[in-house]
Amino acid sequence: MSSTVLVTGGAGFIGAHLVPQLLDRGDRVRILDNMSRGDRGRIAAWVATGRVELVEQDIRYGGAVHQAMTGCDRVVHLAAVSINKSEADPYESIDINVVGSNNVFKAAADHGVRRVVFASSASVYGDPETLPMAEDGPLHPLTPYCIAKHTGEQLLDYYSRRSELSWFALRFFNVYGPGQKPTAYYTSVINHFVQRLRAGEPPVIDGEGAQSMDFVHVHDVARAIVMALDADAARADVPVNIGTGIDTSVAELARTLIAAVGVDVEPQFRPRDVLVSRRAADISRALDVLGWKPTIDLRTGMQDLVDSEIA
Missing domain, CATH: 3.90.25.10 (UDP-galactose 4-epimerase, domain 1)
Structure with missing residues (x-):
């Protein structure tokens, strides 16, 4: 069944591979992106299909996020400040990666969105004590970026307990x-x-x-996101490793x-x-919960x- 999917940060690297997969399966896509690094030519080509809309706004502005969320069934939250920039400017990192994420999750809960897929990161584990790294293993986030990704997972859990929202936090490895x-x-x-x-x-x-x-290929990462949008709600509300x-x-x-x-x-x-x-x-949960494995x-x-x- 087709739906309208809001993709924050959809003009970026992962979005470039995700949006075509969403369009191929019949979804409509609304991209919320401040276009600080986005490819305008690619976005214009998508918009020309009549099934993609660009909302050029920043996730730090709660009102803009609420407006962009209107009419969307599902959400993919990709927008973030990168790990290296987070150490150079911790304030901006927390502002975008924590406050901005909270705006997205709160708006999703308020608008009755049933599924949020969050781009988390394997960096929440820090330096692993054992391999492979399992979702239930110890977490040692070491930078503002890593801390924000862990916080995002906790915020999702908070909102899911207060609404109909279900979620997956995909912990991407080296995309x-x-x-x-x-x-x-x-x-x-x-x-x-x-x-x-x-x-x-x-x-x-x-x-x-x-x-x-x-190292996990971005095409497989985009596949994992699509599969997480459709996965059984009874298996949701958990982090899932996406690696090889x-x-x-x-x-x-x-x-x-x-x-x-x-x-x-x-x-x-x-x-x-x-x-x-x-x-x-450890990708056993990805196979069990999403039916996903790298190709x-x-x-x-x-x-x-x-x-x-x-x-």
């Missing part, structure tokens, strides 16, 4: 793919390696390259990208003390990224 900004905090290493490889230079790795991440369950070391990433770019170089290792951290998601493996995804015009 990558075509269209990502070069400055993306957790995956900037990809862009750095690709730039060097395209210049015929080897990637330079600190230490032995044992530090790892769980595979911890890919920086050294392995470098070799995968060397093959994708097609250059004959070897990674260079820069001896230095490095805090080796590892990340890998794009690292090699295919990195080739897709390298081949894209925006990579």
Whole structure:
């Protein structure tokens, strides 16, 4: 059944992959975005279909959020200030990521929205004590961004207990793919390696390259969001990891990208003390609750990224 979905931050990286999936299944989409980083050309093409509306506003303004929420059945909340900017300006981070999120959730509850899907983050775990990282494991958010994501989950729980609203907080791991900004905090290493490889230079790795991440393709992330919009309300009101369950070391990433770019170089290792951290998601809840599992493996995804015009 088609519906009207409000997507905050829908002009951004994940929105660029989510909105087409929503349109393909017959939904109407209202994008609430301040367009500080959005692609106006892409938005204009969507609006021209007659099924997408842009509300150029900021989630910090409660009245604007309430107005944008009118007539929407479901909500995807993507809008946020990134993790690196949150440490540079904690005030703005709390203002947007906590106050803004509260505006979205409160408006959703007031308007009788039945489902909110919130873009949370694996950063709520901090440095994991064990792998894989499970939703019920210990949380140690370390920055204003991470703290705000955890707070957002708690706010959703608060409003769901006082309304008909149900929710999923999708804890995204290291999201990558075509269209990502070069400055993306957790995956900037990809862009750095690709730039060097395209210049015929080897990637330079600190230490032995044992530090790892769980890279999940943005197409699969968008799929997870769509599936969370439809999932059974009886299974809702929980956080859900969205990753691959595979911890890919920086050294392995470098070799995968060397093959994708097609250059004959070897990674260079820069001896230095490095805090080796590892990340890998326990994705059993995603399969159980959403019916979701990743479909794009690292090699295919990195080739897709390298081949894209925006990579």
